[in-house]
Amino acid sequence: MGAPPVISTAGLTKHYGNVHALTDLTVDVGPGVTGLVGANGAGKSTLIKILLGLIEPTGGRAQVLGHDIDAASQEIRRLVGYMPEHDCLPPDVSASDFVVHMARMSGLGHAAARERAADVLRHVGLDEERYRPMGGYSTGMKQRAKLAQALAHDPRLVFLDEPTNGLDPAARNDMLRLVGRIGSEFGIAVLVTSHLLGELEQVSDHVIVLDGGRLLRSSATGDFLRRTGGLLVEVVGTETERDRLGEALAQRGLVCRPRGTMVAIDPPAPELATEGVAHDLIRDVAADLGLGLMRLEPDRGHLEDVFLEGGAHV
Numbered sequence: 530m531g532a533p534p535v536i537s538t539a540g541l542t543k544h545y546g547n548v549h550a551l552t553d554l555t556v557d558v559g560p561g562v563t564g565l566v567g568a569n570g571a572g573k574s575t576l577i578k579i580l581l582g583l584i585e586p587t588g589g590r591a592q593v594l595g596h597d598i599d600a601a602s603q604e605i606r607r608l609v610g611y612m613p614e615h616d617c618l619p620p621d622v623s624a625s626d627f628v629v630h631m632a633r634m635s636g637l638g639h640a641a642a643r644e645r646a647a648d649v650l651r652h653v654g655l656d657e658e659r660y661r662p663m664g665g666y667s668t669g670m671k672q673r674a675k676l677a678q679a680l681a682h683d684p685r686l687v688f689l690d691e692p693t694n695g696l697d698p699a700a701r702n703d704m705l706r707l708v709g710r711i712g713s714e715f716g717i718a719v720l721v722t723s724h725l726l727g728e729l730e731q732v733s734d735h736v737i738v739l740d741g742g743r744l745l746r747s748s749a750t751g752d753f754l755r756r757t758g759g760l761l762v763e764v765v766g767t768e769t770e771r772d773r774l775g776e777a778l779a780q781r782g783l784v785c786r787p788r789g790t791m792v793a794i795d796p797p798a799p800e801l802a803t804e805g806v807a808h809d810l811i812r813d814v815a816a817d818l819g820l821g822l823m824r825l826e827p828d829r830g831h832l833e834d835v836f837l838e839g840g841a842h843v
């Protein structure tokens with residue numbers, strides 16, 4: 530991984546009575562943006578709360594920014610910002626007053642806290658609304674206010690627990706872009722969770738997948754999205770046109786199956802695998818059928834595939 534880990538766990542385990550929320554988790558998190566993904570109940574929030582010293586593990590060890598969690602939780606909270614999953618905003622207070630308060634709690638003087646609050650609220654995209662009580666905010670505005678308070682004390686690392694929860698697709702994309710900027714422009718390491726496996730693909734440098742409290746896989750995002758050697762083709766029209774193309778390509782020796790509006794083609798046999806040969810064949814077949822090509826591109830793996838493959842690649 531190169532740089533020293535931002536977070537490092539060894540055999541980390543948490544049981545709530547009979548519920549095994551985390552089991553023997555050994556993983557390193559580096560700088561940049563790391564996605565922590567898994568279904569609801571996979572153990573994501575439990576891991577974050579242990580790392581913040583909010584709950585104690587049943588077993589194992591962990592370090593955050595080089596500090597042991599059991600010996601230095603105060604120091605860790607000074608260096609780390611936390612955006613909790615659930616609503617934690619006082620409804621009668623404005624985002625501006627709230628973030629100033631959080632900045633003051635971290636030790637900044639009044640003027641510095643106001644300046645810092647104005648900066649982070651601008652970065653998260655809360656403008657005039659920041660002077661209104663947060664009880665009247667939309668979900669998207671509340672998520673931005675929660676994010677701003679996590680950044681108020683200029684942390685080196687932030688934990689963002691389900692920042693896209695409850696957002697519509699456009700607001701979700703805005704939030705994901707913001708998460709990416711925190712990692713790249715502000716240079717703050719980010720651990721961001723989602724129960725939607727695919728959504729962090731675009732913004733994460735690295736992805737950790739938890740399943741039932743166990744580590745399923747921890748890899749650079751590029752490894753999840755590697756090219757499979759196959760191709761994806763889409764033509765103008767409906768399923769009828771898609772299936773006509775698939776059948777014609779199958780007659781020419783390609784192994785095809787429908788995937789949504791597209792035809793997915795397995796990695797071609799050796800005689801068609803030479804650079805460009807399969808592409809030319811697909812273009813010719815589409816032209817012979819009078820079908821307009823909309824898309825012809827390499828097929829890539831997806832985060833979801835890790836559940837089909839199973840097994841840990843750590």
Ligand SMILES: Nc1ncnc2c1ncn2[C@@H]1O[C@H](COP(=O)(O)OP(=O)(O)OP(=O)(O)O)[C@@H](O)[C@H]1O
Nearest residue numbers: 545548550567568569570571572573574575576724
């Ligand atoms: N305080 C608690 N007492 C008992 N069980 C708990 C407690 N907190 C969490 N759990 C259980 O531990 C498991 C992991 O929960 P956790 O909240 O860490 O998962 P998660 O991946 O963050 O999911 P979600 O996104 O739904 O919060 C779940 O089965 C949950 O019901």
